[in-house]
Amino acid sequence: MEKSINRVELRGNVGFDPRINSLEDGVQVMRLSLATNEAYKNKKGEWQEETVWHNIVAWAGKGMPEFSSIRKGNTLSVTGRIKPVQYQTKTGVERQTYEIVALSIKHHLPESFE
Numbered sequence: 001m002e003k004s005i006n007r008v009e010l011r012g013n014v015g016f017d018p019r020i021n022s023l024e025d026g027v028q029v030m031r032l033s034l035a036t037n038e039a040y041k042n043k044k045g046e047w048q049e050e051t052v053w054h055n056i057v058a059w060a061g062k063g064m065p066e067f068s069s070i071r072k073g074n075t076l077s078v079t080g081r082i083k084p085v086q087y088q089t090k091t092g093v094e095r096q097t098y099e100i101v102a103l104s105i106k107h108h109l110p111e112s113f114e
Contacts, residue, residue: 006081008100010054012036014074020067028060030067034076034100055099056080063104075108 015033022028034054042048056078058064070076080102087095 007079008082009077009079010034010036010100011075011077012054014070014072014076015053017072018067018070028067030056030058030060030070032056032070034078054078055097056102057099058102058105064102065105065107070107077106077108078102079104
């Protein structure tokens with residue numbers, strides 16, 4: 001049997017300032033939304049752009065930048081794995097969504113023009 005792979009690589013822009021929490025053991029966890037864009041031509045030959053939003057969760061440590069340096073609009077490269085998340089709505093309906101558990105994040109700082 002072949003070894004299975006659950007790996008995701010994304011490069012996009014942060015949608016809101018990340019939520020950073022400290023756990024009881026002092027480890028920080030960060031949650032953010034990352035937008036990726038794809039351009040394609042529709043049937044009429046017109047360019048369209050599609051934005052997909054990804055929920056990212058990361059724990060401070062090896063392969064992670066300083067969480068406090070990440071802001072809305074920043075460009076990040078994220079490598080991680082897909083994880084299903086079960087939850088219940090306020091009306092009691094069971095739902096499932098997916099999040100990306102980051103294994104590494106590269107923060108692309110804007111270039112300075114002098």
